[in-house]
Amino acid sequence: MPDLSAKQLKRAQRLVNECEHFRHLGNVDVDMAVKIAQQRYLVSFVGFKCNLVRKINAAEQQKTDFVVEMTSDQWRRYLLACRTPGGPNLVQFDSKEGVVHASDPRKKLNFLRYHISIQAFFEAYAKHELSLA
Numbered sequence: 001m002p003d004l005s006a007k008q009l010k011r012a013q014r015l016v017n018e019c020e021h022f023r024h025l026g027n028v029d030v031d032m033a034v035k036i037a038q039q040r041y042l043v044s045f046v047g048f049k050c051n052l053v054r055k056i057n058a059a060e061q062q063k064t065d066f067v068v069e070m071t072s073d074q075w076r077r078y079l080l081a082c083r084t085p086g087g088p089n090l091v092q093f094d095s096k097e098g099v100v101h102a103s104d105p106r107k108k109l110n111f112l113r114y115h116i117s118i119q120a121f122f123e124a125y126a127k128h129e130l131s132l133a
Contacts, residue, residue, distance in 0.1 A: 003072060004036040006055055009043065012125035013050040023048040028117045030110050033064040036075045043121065045114070050121060065110040066102040074099060082126035089119045
């Protein structure tokens with residue numbers, strides 16, 4: 001399984017933006033950092049779509065609503081869970097492994113508020129990543 005990449009994140013962005021079901025999950029207004037090992041990306045959602053995916057640095061990461069931060073091993077296990085019917089979602093994974101971090105409790109609530117759409121994004125990533133294997 002390859003590590004996190006901008007190309008795969010952008011593919012997930014395209015997939016959710018083309019998905020009618022994703023729009024039915026509701027609007028999402030959040031800037032999320034995804035940090036896997038030393039790789040950092042911003043994934044920004046506005047309205048009913050994933051608006052932006054780009055590489056960021058540590059200073060930019062601090063400005064996001066929250067950070068999904070995992071080791072490479074956690075990332076691989078999470079992607080496998082995304083592909084498994086009934087596998088743990090990101091909220092469940094976070095409750096066991098503490099992978100979602102925010103600078104204050106209100107920002108962490110943004111994760112909980114939008115977690116279904118965020119999970120759909122990561123499932124689109126996992127589905128695409130599986131097709132590359």
